[in-house]
Amino acid sequence: KQEVTQIPAALSVPEGENLVLNCSFTDSAIYNLQWFRQDPGKGLTSLLLIQSSQREQTSGRLNASLDKSSGRSTLYIAASQPGDSATYLCAVRDSGNTGKLIFGQGTTLQVKP
Amino acid sequence: DAGVTQSPTHLIKTRGQQVTLRCSPKSGHDTVSWYQQALGQGPQFIFQYYEEEERQRGNFPDRFSGHQYPNYSSELNVNALLLGDSALYLCASSFSGTGNEKLFFGSGTQLSVL
Numbered sequence: 001k002q003e004v005t006q007i008p009a010a011l012s013v014p015e016g017e018n019l020v021l022n023c024s025f026t027d028s029a030i031y032n033l034q035w036f037r038q039d040p041g042k043g044l045t046s047l048l049l050i051q052s053s054q055r056e057q058t059s060g061r062l063n064a065s066l067d068k069s070s071g072r073s074t075l076y077i078a079a080s081q082p083g084d085s086a087t088y089l090c091a092v093r094d095s096g097n098t099g100k101l102i103f104g105q106g107t108t109l110q111v112k113p
Numbered sequence: 114d115a116g117v118t119q120s121p122t123h124l125i126k127t128r129g130q131q132v133t134l135r136c137s138p139k140s141g142h143d144t145v146s147w148y149q150q151a152l153g154q155g156p157q158f159i160f161q162y163y164e165e166e167e168r169q170r171g172n173f174p175d176r177f178s179g180h181q182y183p184n185y186s187s188e189l190n191v192n193a194l195l196l197g198d199s200a201l202y203l204c205a206s207s208f209s210g211t212g213n214e215k216l217f218f219g220s221g222t223q224l225s226v227l
Contacts, residue, residue: 004155034215043117043203043220044156089155100146100169101205101216103155 002027004092006104013080014112021075021107023090028068031093034101035064035075038087047088048075080111115140117206117219125225126194134189134222138206144168145187146216147179148203156203162187163209191224199226 003026013019023033032051036044048057048064050073056065063076073090087108091101118137126132138145144163148156158171162181181187185206191198201223205216 036218041201041221041223043119044205044218046215046217049215091155100158100161100171101148101156102158105153105155 002030002092002094002102004090004102004104006088006090006107008107009105010108010110012110012112015080015082017080017111018076018078019080019109021077021088021090021109023073023075023104025071025073025092025102027094028071029094030068033064033066033073033090033092035062035073036089036091038089038106040087044089077109080109082111082113085109085111117142117204117217119202119204119219119222121222122220123223123225125227127227128194128196130194131190131192132194132224134191134202134204134224136187136189136204136206136219138185138187138204139217142206142208142217143185144207144209145181145185146205146207147187147189148205149173150201150203150221152200159189194226196226199224 005024007022034049035047050066061078066073087106089106091103120135146161147159150156160170161168165181176192178190201221203221204219207214
């Protein structure tokens, strides 16, 4: 059974700092991995999707990496801003075209001005 | 291009009642999935609908049921509500044409059971 873990559960950093969020999964046979952002009481916004054959994806100040063999992904946020404050969730899609995502519990990020 | 829309945004029910939540997928998408997110937790997969049939189901009791219409919109029904059903219910849509398509989520329906 696939399990997804995110560490740390919460993180507080000063504005401008570079930071890394971690995600680990127990079964390396994944179809893809997706990072989401969630603001309080709101839905999920997709940030980056990494296919199982890819090693990383970049979008603006965000960079996500994937190491299937070790069951790990990281989300790197450069030059953090107060507007980056939110909960970040990673989710893996198991092999197969079913679309079921298995989520971690998320990392709640606070960026202080 | 409208994204995934869900209604209502908030709902308050009492134990034992029944509730219906609605979802319209993003334009061009034909697959709808439903997730339950308890406070402080990651979303949990409830089920997925494709071609008007339930294609896959998570670990949820039969009190949770759904439907997909020919226009791809979907409903989530929960019977005999329990206090523990209080959560944010998220709908996600995707296109079945490729296996690696991103899922797009709606803003959710916040259900409170009193």
